[in-house]
Amino acid sequence: MSIKIFSGSSNRDLALNVCKELGVPLGKAAISRQQSGEIHVSYEESLRNSHVFLVQSLSHPVNEHLVELMVMIDAAKRASAQSINIVMPYYGYARQERKSAPREPISAKMVADVLTTVGAGRIITVDLHADAIQGFFKITVDHLTALDLIIGYLRSKNIKNPVVVSPDAGRATTAEKLANMLDCPFAIMIKNRPAHNQSQITHIIGEVEGKTPIIIEDLIDTGSTIVNVVEALKKRGAEDAFICATHGLFSENAVQKLDHPNIQEVVITDTIALDAASPDKFVVLPMAPLLGAAIHIITEGGSIATLFKTE
Numbered sequence: 001m002s003i004k005i006f007s008g009s010s011n012r013d014l015a016l017n018v019c020k021e022l023g024v025p026l027g028k029a030a031i032s033r034q035q036s037g038e039i040h041v042s043y044e045e046s047l048r049n050s051h052v053f054l055v056q057s058l059s060h061p062v063n064e065h066l067v068e069l070m071v072m073i074d075a076a077k078r079a080s081a082q083s084i085n086i087v088m089p090y091y092g093y094a095r096q097e098r099k100s101a102p103r104e105p106i107s108a109k110m111v112a113d114v115l116t117t118v119g120a121g122r123i124i125t126v127d128l129h130a131d132a133i134q135g136f137f138k139i140t141v142d143h144l145t146a147l148d149l150i151i152g153y154l155r156s157k158n159i160k161n162p163v164v165v166s167p168d169a170g171r172a173t174t175a176e177k178l179a180n181m182l183d184c185p186f187a188i189m190i191k192n193r194p195a196h197n198q199s200q201i202t203h204i205i206g207e208v209e210g211k212t213p214i215i216i217e218d219l220i221d222t223g224s225t226i227v228n229v230v231e232a233l234k235k236r237g238a239e240d241a242f243i244c245a246t247h248g249l250f251s252e253n254a255v256q257k258l259d260h261p262n263i264q265e266v267v268i269t270d271t272i273a274l275d276a277a278s279p280d281k282f283v284v285l286p287m288a289p290l291l292g293a294a295i296h297i298i299t300e301g302g303s304i305a306t307l308f309k310t311e
Contacts, residue, residue: 006026011270014291017288028044029042041075043075049080052076053086058091076119089272091108097109116139126246126247144290150216164184164213167216171216186206204236215242217243219246222257223255248284268282270288293307
């Protein structure tokens with residue numbers, strides 16, 4: 001089977017590492033902007049009858065990267081690619097997966113519709129904000145998870161007296177999985193959100209005094225919620241915390257916020273490119289082996305489920 005992997009501009013290093021895992025070169029594509037800001041894509045090699053994989057995370061600037069991906073899909077379709085597979089480690093707009101108030105959009109569904117309409121035939125993504133987003137697509141969605149990777153790293157740290165903490169009820173299932181794999185207790189934070197990107201901790205369910213918290217999230221955006229959680233745990237007598245998340249968006253001054261005296265480490269993956277100037281306490285785990293293995297299974301046959309130990 002002829003496969004070709006191309007990268008958008010969001011995370012070229014990840015695409016290169018995926019290619020290394022598979023032993024194939026990164027495809028040649030010229031991506032440029034017109035003076036008006038319009039995006040132009042030109043593939044510099046034949047795509048006819050090839051299985052094309054486009055690597056693009058919908059990270060900042062999310063709208064630029066989304067339109068760029070749409071143009072790449074359209075160009076591949078018009079170049080007679082046999083299949084067009086989107087490797088989207090971070091799925092943007094995923095936090096708008098339902099209406100929480102009247103007259104709001106369900107933007108996660110809109111993105112799914114747009115990508116499908118443009119010509120995507122399959123989506124490979126990692127740790128969606130809500131599992132139900134898979135049902136927004138009429139095409140195949142391979143939903144991978146970085147949880148095994150995070151568990152392996154945490155085990156290597158031999159953390160003393162750990163407790164897994166879910167920052168909200170939505171992460172409780174993931175926190176329970178992580179706690180079971182680490183053979184430790186878990187706690188849940190109850191919070192409310194007075195506005196977007198704002199949160200207030202109201203209750204903590206579970207014993208945290210004298211324990212080392214491992215806070216698990218799917219993504220970190222502004223960092224405000226994490227800092228609030230850490231400080232609330234500290235008030236309850238907890239030790240300095242480990243923060244774990246798949247996606248590090250780090251909007252505004254999030255990196256500076258997370259360089260907090262009560263945070264031991266911030267463990268993330270490279271689904272989103274991270275500035276090299278980040279603090280030493282930031283640990284970045286590589287996703288290329290998992291993504292490469294998924295592409296190999298898709299092209300050669302097998303079960304994606306074999307990639308997960310926590311299922």
